[in-house]
Amino acid sequence: MVSRALLLLALSLFSASSFAVPSFCTKEEVTEWSCAAGGKVYSLCASADRSPTTSYMQYRAGKNHKLEFSFPEPLEHPKGHFLLRLAPRGATLSFTNNGYEYLVYEPLAGPTTIDVSKGQTTVASVTCGSATDTLTLTETQNRFKLLGIYE
Numbered sequence: 001m002v003s004r005a006l007l008l009l010a011l012s013l014f015s016a017s018s019f020a021v022p023s024f025c026t027k028e029e030v031t032e033w034s035c036a037a038g039g040k041v042y043s044l045c046a047s048a049d050r051s052p053t054t055s056y057m058q059y060r061a062g063k064n065h066k067l068e069f070s071f072p073e074p075l076e077h078p079k080g081h082f083l084l085r086l087a088p089r090g091a092t093l094s095f096t097n098n099g100y101e102y103l104v105y106e107p108l109a110g111p112t113t114i115d116v117s118k119g120q121t122t123v124a125s126v127t128c129g130s131a132t133d134t135l136t137l138t139e140t141q142n143r144f145k146l147l148g149i150y151e
Contacts, residue, residue, distance in 0.1 A: 021130050024060035024067060032057065033093070033104070033135055035112055035128035039063050042114060042126070044093065046078075052146055057082060059095065059102070071097045079148040084135065091135040106135040
């Protein structure tokens with residue numbers, strides 16, 4: 001009986017750790033969303049203080065624990081930078097940086113994708129191998145509405 005309980009505990013710990021999605025967010029921040037793909041990590045990090053006026057949010061990307069890109073720089077309130085929208089069978093998070101439009105599409109079922117385009121041309125497309133699947137949650141949408149970035 002004891003060995004069966006230990007086996008169940010070990011399996012539950014293995015399952016929880018094997019499905020954890022890495023993130024560039026610090027311990028003091030909230031990981032609003034994160035994705036791993038092709039050896040890279042993509043994260044949307046927010047301040048623990050998520051008030052309508054004093055909070056910040058930042059998109060971060062990199063690999064091998066080295067940050068390669070962050071937006072906006074420096075840390076700023078998300079209003080005017082990010083926009084979350086409901087989409088057929090999912091949600092999208094978008095932002096624009098230096099003429100490039102970033103679009104994270106999180107479907108209700110299936111892998112999350114990140115598309116980067118300039119004008120009408122897609123310059124990069126990433127399919128997440130694992131993602132937090134949090135953009136479609138009502139809780140996330142309510143927080144983003146409070147911040148003024150949910151449409």
